[in-house]
Every structure is written in C-alpha cells, then in structure tokens.
Amino acid sequence: MATATGPEAAVALxxxxxxxxxxxxxxxxxxxxxxxxxxxxFGANGAGKTTLLRILATLLRPHAGRAAVLGAELPRxxxxxRGRIGLLGxxxxxxxxxxxxxxxxxHARLHGVPLAAADALLERVGLAARADDLVRTLSRGMAQxxxxxxxxxxxxxxxxxxxxxxxxxxxxxxxxxxxxxxxxGPARVLISHDVEQGLADADWVLGLRAGRQVLWGSAVEVGxxxxxxLYA
Amino acid sequence: MRRTxxxxxxxxxxxxxxxFESVPAMLMFSVSAFVLFRFGLDRDALAGDLAAGVxxxxxxxxxxxxxxxxxxxxxxxxGFDGFLMAPVDRTAMFxxxxxxxFCFLVAAELVAVPxxxxxxxxxxxxxxxxxxxxxLVLADLGIAVIGTLVGALGVQTRARELIVPLMALPLLxxxxxxxxxxxxxxxxxxxxxxxxxxxxxVLALYDAVFGLLAFAVFDFLLED
Numbered sequence: 001m002a003t004a005t006g007p008e009a010a011v012a013l014x015x016x017x018x019x020x021x022x023x024x025x026x027x028x029x030x031x032x033x034x035x036x037x038x039x040x041x042f043g044a045n046g047a048g049k050t051t052l053l054r055i056l057a058t059l060l061r062p063h064a065g066r067a068a069v070l071g072a073e074l075p076r077x078x079x080x081x082r083g084r085i086g087l088l089g090x091x092x093x094x095x096x097x098x099x100x101x102x103x104x105x106x107h108a109r110l111h112g113v114p115l116a117a118a119d120a121l122l123e124r125v126g127l128a129a130r131a132d133d134l135v136r137t138l139s140r141g142m143a144q145x146x147x148x149x150x151x152x153x154x155x156x157x158x159x160x161x162x163x164x165x166x167x168x169x170x171x172x173x174x175x176x177x178x179x180x181x182x183x184x185g186p187a188r189v190l191i192s193h194d195v196e197q198g199l200a201d202a203d204w205v206l207g208l209r210a211g212r213q214v215l216w217g218s219a220v221e222v223g224x225x226x227x228x229x230l231y232a
Numbered sequence: 233m234r235r236t237x238x239x240x241x242x243x244x245x246x247x248x249x250x251x252f253e254s255v256p257a258m259l260m261f262s263v264s265a266f267v268l269f270r271f272g273l274d275r276d277a278l279a280g281d282l283a284a285g286v287x288x289x290x291x292x293x294x295x296x297x298x299x300x301x302x303x304x305x306x307x308x309x310x311g312f313d314g315f316l317m318a319p320v321d322r323t324a325m326f327x328x329x330x331x332x333x334f335c336f337l338v339a340a341e342l343v344a345v346p347x348x349x350x351x352x353x354x355x356x357x358x359x360x361x362x363x364x365x366x367x368l369v370l371a372d373l374g375i376a377v378i379g380t381l382v383g384a385l386g387v388q389t390r391a392r393e394l395i396v397p398l399m400a401l402p403l404l405x406x407x408x409x410x411x412x413x414x415x416x417x418x419x420x421x422x423x424x425x426x427x428x429x430x431x432x433x434v435l436a437l438y439d440a441v442f443g444l445l446a447f448a449v450f451d452f453l454l455e456d
Contacts (some may be wrong), residue, residue: 098247
C-alpha cells in the first residue's frame with residue numbers, strides 16, 4: 001500500500017477516518033496519489049466514496065488520521081488548497097434560476113478568472129446556443145456539461161470527479177474529454193461504477209467496502225474481477 | 233473582498249428577481265398584518281406607543297420570513313460547496329447576505345410603511361419622514377446582521393422554519409424596543425415630538441456589537 005508522504009503527492013492520506021454521529025463512513029484509509037496521476041475509486045453504494053471525495057475537497061474534516069491535499073494539511077491548511085481543486089459531485093453545484101453563463105461567470109468572479117474564460121468553455125462543450133437559458137430548463141446532460149465547465153473553470157491542480165460522464169450522450173462525452181480526461185493534466189480522483197472504463201482511465205485503484213479500504217494497487221495489477229468483487 | 237461580495241450580491245438579487253420568494257412574502261405579510269390591526273383594533277388611527285409597537289412587531293415578523301429563506305438556495309443547490317472551495321474570505325458571504333437582507337427589508341418597507349401610514353396613522357405624516365427613515369435604517373441594519381447570523385445557523389438544521397424564528401426573535405427584542413421607543417414620539421397624537429437620540433444610540437450600539445460578533449464567528453458557522 002502506498003504511504004502518505006512526499007511533497008510531490010497530489011493527495012496523501014494516512015489512516016483517515018470520518019463518522020457521521022455514530023455511523024462510521026470511512027475508516028483507516030491510506031494512500032498517496034502522485035501529481036498528474038489518476039485514481040479510480042470503486043465501491044458499492046454507501047461504501048464511503050462520496051465522503052472521501054468531500055474530505056479531499058476540504059468540505060469535510062477528517063475525524064481520524066492525516067490528510068494532505070496539494071501539500072496542504074487538512075483541515076488546518078485547507079485554505080491553501082482551496083481554489084486549486086475542481087469538484088464535480090452528484091449535484092452540479094449550479095443555481096437553477098441562473099443561466100449557465102451566469103453560473104459560470106459567478107464562479108469566475110469567485111476564483112478571479114476572466115469572464116471570457118467562462119464563455120469560451122461553454123463554447124468548447126457545445127453549450128453556446130443554450131448558455132443564456134436557465135439551468136432548470138436544460139436537460140440533465142446539458143446541465144452536466146455546464147457543471148464540468150464550472151469544475152475546470154479555474155484550472156485546478158486536482159480534479160475530483162464523481163461519475164463525470166453520467167447523463168452525457170457520446171457527443172457530450174467527447175466534448176468534455178479534453179477538459180476532464182487524462183490529457184487535461186491535473187491529478188484526478190475518479191469515482192466510477194463502470195469497472196472496465198474506470199480501470200482503463202486510471203493509474204491507481206482504490207476499493208472501498210463499508211468505509212474500509214479493501215483494495216489498492218496500480219491499475220495494471222488490479223483485475224476486473226477484483227473490482228467486481230467489491231459489488232458482490 | 234469587494235469583488236466577492238459584489239458577485240454574491242449580484243447573484244442573490246438576480247435569484248430573487250427571478251423567483252420572487254422573499255420580498256413578496258415579506259410585503260404581503262406586512263400589509264395583511266396592518267389590515268388585520270386596522271380592523272382588529274377597530275380604530276380609525278393609532279398613535280404613540282401603540283402605533284410604534286404595531287409597526288415594529290409587524291416589520292420584525294415579516295423580516296423573519298426573509299431570514300428563513302436567506303441561505304436556502306445555498307443549501308439546496310450546492311452554493312455553499314461552490315463558495316467554500318473558492319479562494320475567498322468567507323466573511324464575504326456574511327457581508328453579502330446581510331446586505332441582501334437589508335435590500336429585501338428596504339424593498340418591502342417601500343410599500344409596507346406607506347401602507348401602515350395610510351391604514352393606521354392620521355394624515356400629516358410627511359414631516360416625520362426623515363426621522364422615521366433614520367430609525368428604519370438603524371433597525372434594518374440590526375435585523376440584517378442578526379438575521380444573517382441566525383439564518384446561517386438555522387439552515388443547517390432540518391426544522392429551519394422553526395429554529396430561525398425561535399433564535400431570531402429573542403435576539404431582536406432590543407431592536408424592537410429601541411426602534412419602537414425611537415419611533416413612538418414621531419407618532420404622538422398631539423403632533424410629532426423630537427426624535428429621542430438615546431434610543432438611536434442604543435440601536436446603533438446594538439448593530440455595532442452584533443456586527444462585530446457576526447464578523448468574528450461567521451467563518452466558523454460555515455465549517456463542517
């Protein structure tokens with residue numbers, strides 16, 4: 001198992017745990033992810049994947065162990081990592097009564113990014129024609145594309161992606177690939193239920209079951225059957 | 233900080249203009265309450281302490297409606313997550329939300345106060361307008377600061393419609409007392425008396441104390 005050391009690590013966890021009241025959602029998770037590498041996280045519903053992602057996003061405090069993201073110790077130095085992380089979670093984090101363009105421009109202002117960058121991104125993912133429509137009138141696939149634009153708008157060094165291709169048609173998946181694919185550049189933590197695709201897309205694999213780390217290895221070593229076993 | 237506060241305020245005001253959730257509710261509540269007082273008390277006009285009490289209790293209760301909704305969009309549509317991950321001073325959200333609530337109060341009062349005057353005061357109120365505006369501004373500042381603090385606390389709970397008024401109303405009692413005491417002489421039956429500076433000072437002091445307190449603790453309210 002990789003250990004959580006080294007300034008080169010995009011993510012370094014050592015014995016990280018998290019509970020919600022009495023319920024332990026994550027326990028004793030340890031790994032290190034080098035900069036620019038991709039980690040695929042697998043596990044059945046309730047395995048702790050989303051909790052892990054929110055800890056890495058600095059939105060949840062770890063209750064046990066040590067966690068460092070982009071060299072910042074969490075939660076003490078979380079402020080150092082903020083603005084360098086892009087999160088695409090279950091929810092698009094878009095205001096439904098704002099247009100896609102207004103949402104992106106709002107986030108551009110928060111991150112100090114030129115507003116033109118938001119417009120350019122909408123163009124790149126094929127949303128220019130619907131950019132001035134309210135998000136609540138967009139299809140789920142279009143909203144997902146807008147959410148991907150929001151997640152990468154500020155050029156993050158770490159991308160946290162929870163089922164990023166959900167709701168996207170093949171054309172949409174193709175359009176967003178340069179933004180969130182391996183070629184995008186930043187380290188990625190990718191939650192996926194598509195085992196083959198997830199393994200093909202990753203350098204490292206983490207398997208969770210009931211909050212415990214039960215699988216870790218390079219994507220070359222870990223087999224499809226090992227991952228499928230997590231869902232049995 | 234100014235850029236962040238501006239971005240948050242622009243977003244919130246735009247959302248309110250699109251959804252019309254808070255201001256119309258505050259407005260309808262205020263006007264309906266004045267109509268109820270008019271017929272419930274069965275008087276053609278009110279004066280002095282009673283008029284001031286009716287005005288401020290109504291405005292405070294209307295303000296609670298706005299407080300309850302202040303952070304709902306952030307909670308329900310992921311606004312907190314997007315904001316918390318941005319490299320910005322988190323106090324900007326307090327300043328923006330308090331400013332937005334202040335704007336909501338002013339917008340509601342633009343209609344509610346004239347409605348109060350028409351329904352419950354004797355004619356000739358025009359001369360007290362500058363003094364009344366001074367009290368309204370100081371009271372609204374206090375309501376906005378306390379409302380933002382309480383709204384941020386309440387939105388984390390499942391029963392926010394209960395929690396927000398239960399927390400806000402006791403904290404707003406000094407605002408109600410100060411505003412009513414400051415306003416009562418303006419509504420005196422025999423003609424408007426002078427504005428009591430002591431009560432204006434009490435309001436200003438309360439605003440300042442809660443403003444500093446909110447500024448100090450708001451960051452922690454947003455933490456996990």
